[in-house]
Amino acid sequence: MNSVIDAFNLYFEMISADTDVLKQEVYKLRYQVYCLETGFEDAKQYPLGLEFDEYDPYAKHYLIRHRRTGEYAATTRMILANPSRLNAEFPLERYFQIDDYSVLGKLNRNHLGEASRLCVSKTFKQRKSELTLQGIEDTSLDYFLPDERRVFPHISFALIACLIKACDENHITHFFGTLEPAWFRFLSAAGIHFTKIGPLIDYHGMRWPGLIKSFRLARRRC
Template identity: 25%
Template structure:
């Protein structure tokens, strides 16, 4: 078994496997086929990095490796790419990130992963990738871009191979509860997967005192998110970062209020039927001055 260094002071062994104890927070009574699972154990953390490698190193082999500045090299006869020889995808921002996996509960298959990069207390100005690639003055304004309350959405991915595996299992047992509850190959299911990962980011934000999100997104993805009421505010012009990206940010309570006004069904998923919303408002009362707090009546879907 090979040792995999994914963070300072945090070395994983490639032999870790996910067991029952790793999934003790998953609700068996939830009607949703997909559930976000925080990667709090060594096995889950390694699974997140493996899944990222599957998406960024195998399924999309031309993505740049952010840590080594190399292009993924997937030869048809190679088992792994040269940029990620251990079959995991990592970078320096993993050292201060909260990782999340998306579980398909009927088949106990992880299909997606994402991370929320958290601010660095020792070097706030080096907390996020957006600080390296975006030169807009807004990032230097502690009021409009409050680094201690910020988190960057990153490595948001869903594996095509894992989706196909779930679809194959469902096709093999068309009358099974798993197949009746969800059809993993369909468009609706992919939408549910994305919403499940975003709900995981909301969870991670509340757990880590994050009230604002920033990101670098492809313009078409921003348009797709807008169709379900999820809007980000652009920061400056487009940049070249793993392709053309738009730096952007949003206050989490503002994002959820907009979603609730336009798509109450999406709001219910992202807030776990309002539970995350209540926690978020409490966190704002604790962390923000009174004039900046979100009015409770903005809870559009209460």
């Protein structure tokens, strides 16, 4: 495991986007992925080339930076409860059907979050023939060194590590997330338990709404 971590840290670094300048990089990368690469969002709605929404002011943002080029490879965020409106809906509560409200009734919303906007630049996505969730053109791989390409699968784990950090630093005990079937299998194989709280629906692709117990807190009780 240490060799995997050391290899990742040799080529990439995790950055907390806690300044206005770094947040601009987050929004630029999200615009690139969600508006230009996938078409999930309408680029015309973001004329400045920055994809952001009403949840960003009270979210913790993270970036994965490629050390050699200085380019940002991936980003994610953990939305925290709105401090002025604790009962305000999280995105999952707004856009997904929830069947199991008994689970939610036991949660303290001060310690609840939602993981969202996990995205990786097309340049850094891996070939389908390797361990990956999405692929890129083989010609793009000429941009990277062979050792760098072998580290690409760990970008997904690095994004999960960012969420662990967000939970630990903000006293999050549980957080919402929406998962495509491929991501559900990926997390399950990694030993991360995702509790489905509603049906699979088409929201930028087929996704389940679910709840995840904070990884760090779960380990402390073991």
